Amino acid sequence: MSSPKKSGKSKKGGGKSHSRSAKAGITFPVGRVATLLRKGKYAARYGRASPVFIAAVLEYLTAELVQVAAAAAKDAGKKRLTPRYINLGIRADDEFNNLLSGAVISGGGVLPHINKVLLKTKKSKKKKKKKAKKVKAPKVKKAKKPKKKKKSKKKKSKKKKSKKSKSKKSKKKTKSPKKKSKSPKK
Numbered sequence: 001m002s003s004p005k006k007s008g009k010s011k012k013g014g015g016k017s018h019s020r021s022a023k024a025g026i027t028f029p030v031g032r033v034a035t036l037l038r039k040g041k042y043a044a045r046y047g048r049a050s051p052v053f054i055a056a057v058l059e060y061l062t063a064e065l066v067q068v069a070a071a072a073a074k075d076a077g078k079k080r081l082t083p084r085y086i087n088l089g090i091r092a093d094d095e096f097n098n099l100l101s102g103a104v105i106s107g108g109g110v111l112p113h114i115n116k117v118l119l120k121t122k123k124s125k126k127k128k129k130k131k132a133k134k135v136k137a138p139k140v141k142k143a144k145k146p147k148k149k150k151k152s153k154k155k156k157s158k159k160k161k162s163k164k165s166k167s168k169k170s171k172k173k174t175k176s177p178k179k180k181s182k183s184p185k186k
Contacts, residue, residue: 020052028055028062068093083107 020030034051037043068089069081076085087108090096 021055024052024056026052026056026059028059030055033058065089065096068096084109 020034021028024030030051033055037046037051037054065086066081069086070089072088072092073079073081073085078085083105084107087105088111090100090103090105091111
């Protein structure tokens with residue numbers, strides 16, 4: 001009879017085998033990175049820890065990139081990460097922008113930017129108005145017309161009395177004797 005199949009490779013010690021990724025405690029595949037290093041012929045020889053280190057760095061950068069893109073998507077009120085938010089996250093972060101300055105992300109679009117020269121600010125409008133006011137001739141003040149107010153009956157009677165008394169005083173002044181002029185009459 002056949003014995004049941006065991007998962008993983010068996011060792012002399014009889015314990016389960018662990019992948020290099022599991023041993024390193026990372027998610028990215030160390031074995032695949034090692035294969036790509038060998039096939040890429042970046043060097044004739046490489047150490048046993050080099051694919052582990054490269055896989056760990058790639059995992060860290062990916063986690064940071066997802067975090068920055070998620071923040072950009074959250075600012076826009078979205079929950080799904082699209083190439084647009086990945087690009088906005090990269091361009092907003094100084095270090096990622098420097099690292100990926102030459103990269104073009106398909107479907108990422110561009111950063112929203114309007115040149116300052118094209119924008120009209122309130123300050124510039126005020127300056128233009130002030131200049132225009134300086135050029136204009138000064139305004140001529142018009143004489144104010146007295147406003148007609150509605151007066152109550154009691155006030156009218158008092159004013160009539162005061163007018164009568166004023167007119168009597170003015171008559172007395174006019175009744176004063178006239179001085180004769182010394183100029184000869186012709």
